[in-house]
Amino acid sequence: MKIFKQSILIFIFLFLILSSLLSFSFAEAGNYPLTIIDDTGSAITIPEEPQRIISTAPSNTEILFAIGLGDKVVGVTNYTNYPEEATKVEKIGEMSPLNLEKITSLKPDLILAYAGFQLKEIPRLRELGFNVLVIEPLSIKDTLKSLKIVATVCGIPEKGNTLVEDLSQRVNKIKSEVSKITISNRPNVFIGGTYEAIYTPGEGTLFNELITLSGGKNIAASLPGWVKISPEFVAEAEPDIIIIPIGAMNLGEESKIKKNISQRPGWSNIPAIKTQNIFIVNEDLFYRAGPRLVDGLELLYEIFHE
């Protein structure tokens, strides 16, 4: 009997410790104040449900609107273009350097920031007393995780979970389709640009992951990060498909861009050019770590496997 009582006590004790640990890193809906560790390794304490959110990156804006927090967003950056409603939100300026005065004047209770080149602005924002949640998704998995975190931090974890489930399903569908395609049947893909100098995404980039997941073979897969490559490299790799991501400023120039690519010296023998498999895509689907990455993934699958 004594052993039984003791073990029950230990059990209850362990249970209490476990549940308090869980609540420390993740909270139920409406459970404020909550503390979370963001992608900079800092502990952020959110006192109550955020009502005025500023997004300092277009990708973060898309995340916020996708989860349904659009009406709580009070500030976005200059080049915000999606969704439509986001373009009507007040602009806070460039992504870097951040205009502290403008941000302060909008009285945010949460700032959703991006790591990368915004990293050095974060300490200043925190110094001024703002809650800054920094996310740095480097993969699809990270992006989905960030979606969940943002939803939780803003008090609507269920919406986040729903969205993530939805997106995961779509991703898994693509994955299973692609697993049926043999390696040799997967096309060699080159991601180019509209400039003379060729910068292409290599290992560790979101774009590279998307290409691989959607059943393509990135010719720059073995190169680290975003690299500058020479035209010879591309010619040698003989890609079957060329993808050119463009932004709003190049809209309407698709045929001109295709012509320029086709006429680049030394590239006339590239399969993609001979078969005119040059595809112009919306760059926002591939550069922004948000829900539309999955749209991008599906688009690539279509292009690669018709």
Added chain:
Amino acid sequence: MKFSMNKSPKVIAGYTNWRKKLVLMILGGSLGILGVSLVCLNFGVVPIHPKEIFSLIWNSSLDKTNSLIIWQLRIPRITMAILAGAALSTVGGAFQGILRNPLADPYILGVSAGAALGACIGIALQYTTGYYLASYLPLFAFTGAMFSLYLVYMSSKISYTLASTGLLLAGVAINFFFSALITILLALSKSELHSMIFWLMGDLSTANWNKITIVTIPVIVGCLFLFSSSLDLNALSLGEEEALHLGVDTGKLRIRIFFIGSVIIASIVSFTGLIGFVGLVVPHIARLLVGPDHRVMLPTSALFGAIFLILCDTFARIIIAPTEIPIGAVTAIVGAPLFIYLLQRRNV
């Protein structure tokens, strides 16, 4: 030759009433700084009525947001502009004196290139390793500056004497070398590129009270020291040998001015990035106004430099708000034509 001591001092030819000029400049300059600061405090992305600003200065609890903007953003920025403007102008004037070259600026001896390289390395590292380095950027810049200071000093010793030419050449060489390294770093970066370029063009938006506290003492003490070397600098402008004949130890003077000036510049540049043209143009304006006597010219440069930078910074942050222009661009756009105009006036 008998001389009557009954005549008032002002009648004596040779009396240059430099003290009177100096006091006038200090009074005028200080009032100018205060006035310009108060006026520019009213400008910003967020419209705050002057009356409100006035009441917020005395009682900061009235409106938390606006108070934050005034006390944590605008005032630190203006204060940093004062310190940076004064520092750059004083060192620019002192370097022009020590090198006997009106085209010298505070960056000519290569210290700024070192700071720039340090900062760019810091930015690149920060991007690859993460968040914690962000606050240490000034430390990277300062270390880089000290390193280049060391290099310049060592390379100038190789020449026959520690003469002005030797130092100048060493500084120019180090400048080129580090600039080349920076260019390579820029070419290898993609996301950090923007941050690096912004740093290279000067940025006062990151000013906060912490930084101001760190920077104030080196700048004020350093500038006061440079002011005290004014007579020696006057002598040096007659020529290296002439100065020696007047009892000025030119070798030691050069080292002192170069070292103190570089420390001042390194301190400022580590926090503000490279703000150009101020150190080149303002001493000329000062000379035009009060003459080349360093005893008056250097303090005048400091005061005018402060005013100049406050104005440039205000312009940089309101002209296409909420986007900011790097302040180095503004000082160049204003400074370059101004400098050409001043040069023409000299030759007329």
Added chain:
Amino acid sequence: MSFPETILKVEKVNFSYNGYQKTLSNISFSVSRGELLGIIGPNGSGKSTLLKIISGILKPGKGNIVLLGENLNKFSIKKISKFVSVVSQDTWIAFNFKAKEVVFMGRIPYISRIKGETLEDYRISREAMVKTQSLPLSEKNIQKISGGERQRVFIAKALAQTPQLLLLDEFTSHLDLNYKYEMLNLLKKALKEEGLTIISVFHDLNLASIASNRLILLNEGNIEKIGTPQEVLNEENLQKVYGVKPILINHPSLEVPQVIM
């Protein structure tokens, strides 16, 4: 004329700029108070170098310079400047100081960096400008006045430094005829009245002859002859050093040799 006090003693001085070519060899002489010692010789004979060594800018490789009884290498640069002042050949001035400010710089060795200058400093500067007839130039920009005017200002500056030994390097080169003799007279007067001692490098042999109490004739870094103008300026010495045979006549009133070409 008696010259009681020895201001300067140059003892067996050797100097070389680059280590193998000797610019000066075994130079020895002394200078007494109130004397005007002229240094003459062809280009490259070491005249300017000798002046630089005496003023302390260059250190002799071998030998000693003794100024007022003490070895020059014990003097700090500042201390030297209180006893010795120099008028160089025309130099380039970096900034647009006024002439009076330049003259005033002659007082720098004496001005305390903390207390600043005194009324006496201004008085001395003014006096120096009056003596050199450069007072009218007071307010003018030193970079804009003529070479001759500038030279007078620099002489004034050197006098404002109240030296005991004044070193001149071709101080009359830019001066008009009238000023040449005015300066000379002025300096001679200072010699007598204030006990100033002068060492001057001359290119103009005739001027050297008129001005100097004694002459040193340098030849390729060595002293060819030292003595009165009569002793030094003769056909034999000049032929040996300059390679031409000059015609010498006696100055009508001053009884010193003059060279006619």
